[in-house]
Amino acid sequence: MRVKLYHNPQSRAVMVHWLLEEIGCPYELVPVQYDDGSMRSESFLALNPMGKIPVLVDGETVVTETVAIALYLADKFKTPNDLAPAIDDATRGDYLRWIAFQSGAVEPAMMQAGAKFEAKRETAGWGSAELVVDVLEQRISGANPWLLVDKFSAADVVLGGSLSWAVGWKLFPARPGFAAYLERLSERPAYKRVFGSE
Amino acid sequence: MSDAKDLIVWHGPNTRSTGTVWLVEELGVPYELRKVDVFGGETREAEFLKINPAGKVPAIRHKGKTLTEMAAISLYLCDEFPDAGLAPAIGDPLRADYLYWSVFRPGVLEPAIVTKAQNLEVDPRTVGWGEWETVITLIETALEDGPYLLGERFSAADILIGGALGWLKHFKLMPDNPRIDDYITRLHARPAYARMQASNQ
Numbered sequence: 001m002r003v004k005l006y007h008n009p010q011s012r013a014v015m016v017h018w019l020l021e022e023i024g025c026p027y028e029l030v031p032v033q034y035d036d037g038s039m040r041s042e043s044f045l046a047l048n049p050m051g052k053i054p055v056l057v058d059g060e061t062v063v064t065e066t067v068a069i070a071l072y073l074a075d076k077f078k079t080p081n082d083l084a085p086a087i088d089d090a091t092r093g094d095y096l097r098w099i100a101f102q103s104g105a106v107e108p109a110m111m112q113a114g115a116k117f118e119a120k121r122e123t124a125g126w127g128s129a130e131l132v133v134d135v136l137e138q139r140i141s142g143a144n145p146w147l148l149v150d151k152f153s154a155a156d157v158v159l160g161g162s163l164s165w166a167v168g169w170k171l172f173p174a175r176p177g178f179a180a181y182l183e184r185l186s187e188r189p190a191y192k193r194v195f196g197s198e
Numbered sequence: 199m200s201d202a203k204d205l206i207v208w209h210g211p212n213t214r215s216t217g218t219v220w221l222v223e224e225l226g227v228p229y230e231l232r233k234v235d236v237f238g239g240e241t242r243e244a245e246f247l248k249i250n251p252a253g254k255v256p257a258i259r260h261k262g263k264t265l266t267e268m269a270a271i272s273l274y275l276c277d278e279f280p281d282a283g284l285a286p287a288i289g290d291p292l293r294a295d296y297l298y299w300s301v302f303r304p305g306v307l308e309p310a311i312v313t314k315a316q317n318l319e320v321d322p323r324t325v326g327w328g329e330w331e332t333v334i335t336l337i338e339t340a341l342e343d344g345p346y347l348l349g350e351r352f353s354a355a356d357i358l359i360g361g362a363l364g365w366l367k368h369f370k371l372m373p374d375n376p377r378i379d380d381y382i383t384r385l386h387a388r389p390a391y392a393r394m395q396a397s398n399q
Contacts, residue, residue: 049336050306050328058202061294065305071273075288087277087288094266100270104304105252111309111325117318125214126250127306136253 002026003073005056006047008034010169012066013054014194019070021190067103067158068144071096074154083154084156089149098139098147098155105132106108115173129163133172138161145184151190160185205229207261208249210236211398215256217361218271219397220254220355223390225275225282233395268356273297276354284354292348299340299347299355306333306363315371334375337363341377345384360385 003022007013007029007150020027032038032053039051047063048055056063063069074084085091104125109132112119121128121186139147140163146152147159164182166172207229208288209215209220213236222229234240234255241253249258251268258267265271278287306327308366313320314330327333337347337359344350347359364374364382385391 006312019398047337050332052328058294061291063294063298065301067269067305068294071297071301072294079294090261090263092277093260093274094264096270096274097265097267098261098270100273100301102265103301104308105326107305108309108312110322112333115318115320117313117320119312119316119318123315124255124312125304127254131252135376138251187356 001059002028004028004030004057006030006044006053006057006113007030008053010034010084011053015057015066015158016054016073018161018191018194019073019157020084020153021193022154022188023073023083023155024075024080025073034039037091059065067099067105070099070154070158081166083152083157085148085151091151093179095148095155096126096155098159106136106159106166109133110162110166110171114169127150131171133175136172137175137177140181143181156185204261206232208232208234208257209397210234210256210342213255214268214393215278216398217268218256218258220361220391220394221272221275221357223393224284224354224357225279225284226390227381231280233397254329256375269300272354272358273300284352284357286348286351286353292351292353295348296353296355299353299359301327302355302364303358307359311362311366311371318348334372334378338377340373341381345381356385 005013005016005027007017008031017029037065038044045051047057047062050064050149052064052071053063054066054069056069063072081191085095108124108126109129113129126132130144160181163178164185167174167178199278205222205227207218209219209231211233219231234246236255241255247253249264252266254266256271257264257270258271265274276282280287286296309325309327310330310333340347346352346356348355360381363372363378364386367382
């Protein structure tokens with residue numbers, strides 16, 4: 001059975017689209033528009049009461065939140081391409097760490113950078129936008145070639161995809177430590193299939 | 199079997215790492231607690247930055263590997279110690295909801311709390327986390343069907359979400375809400391929660 005991804009090319013759903021292309025499992029995109037109120041419709045809110053995309057539907061299962069969707073897909077669909085270390089794999093912790101860093105730190109830091117609001121460093125779970133960029137640069141510059149070294153994983157798609165977006169929109173500075181990694185990501189065939197057309 | 203040396207938890211009393219201490223108490227596995235003086239600046243010192251360059255607790259070390267980010271720690275430990283039953287396994291129909299609520303804490307609830315507490319203006323269409331009222335309604339709705347987020351089944355997601363709600367309540371950032379208040383009371387009655395409280399002293 002195909003999984004369904006509720007999608008708009010101007011949304012975070014593009015990361016999930018890219019992930020599906022990397023895994024290579026059968027899927028279909030369900031286009032959702034921003035300007036016609038469809039994300040506030042009753043039928044859509046039944047899927048995601050937050051009125052947000054991405055939303056993934058796999059049979060009876062509905063998954064929202066980009067990171068939850070990525071973890072779900074990468075654990076469930078292992079063919080043709082396996083994008084998650086198994087639960088007993090020594091790299092599993094690092095994999096979870098950097099996927100979770102996307103929603104817990106990168107997302108709020110991007111918004112903070114975009115909206116230029118001040119949040120108290122001790123209060124905000126992510127610290128500050130500068131700190132997040134520093135930590136990211138340290139980690140990304142050591143990704144050789146990927147976060148889990150030889151294994152390309154969903155963490156590269158989620159964290160790398162976000163970083164690419166943040167740098168592209170100038171929310172984050174284009175630090176020297178990011179360049180080679182982002183270049184490697186953009187050369188992946190699945191990346192080109194998704195972003196080449198959007 | 200593991201011994202205490204296999205698992206280290208760095209904990210700043212009265213910080214977000216209380217949730218991680220609560221979690222390991224629920225897991226019932228041996229661990230070594232290392233207290234860090236967050237408010238005295240210890241997490242910004244070179245020694246701690248080697249553990250977490252972001253200078254934040256919680257952080258853990260398990261089997262010689264360091265892990266940070268509370269949702270990652272929670273997902274990791276529950277899958278490492280499946281006998282505790284705090285996570286529906288891969289393939290379990292509840293797994294998707296479990297993942298959702300686990301990442302909801304850092305991805306939605308945390309930034310929503312900060313924007314709410316500081317009265318920050320953000321465009322709800324742009325931010326990944328949405329509006330405060332929607333966030334609370336969503337949690338309330340999830341608790342309609344049972345005592346926990348996954349219905350009858352207590353999971354580590356309750357520690358992540360319930361822990362934040364308890365904290366909000368404590369700091370009077372959340373108005374009275376019978377269903378959520380009951381949920382917090384239920385969670386705080388757990389023996390593992392009480393054991394965690396002792397670690398804040």
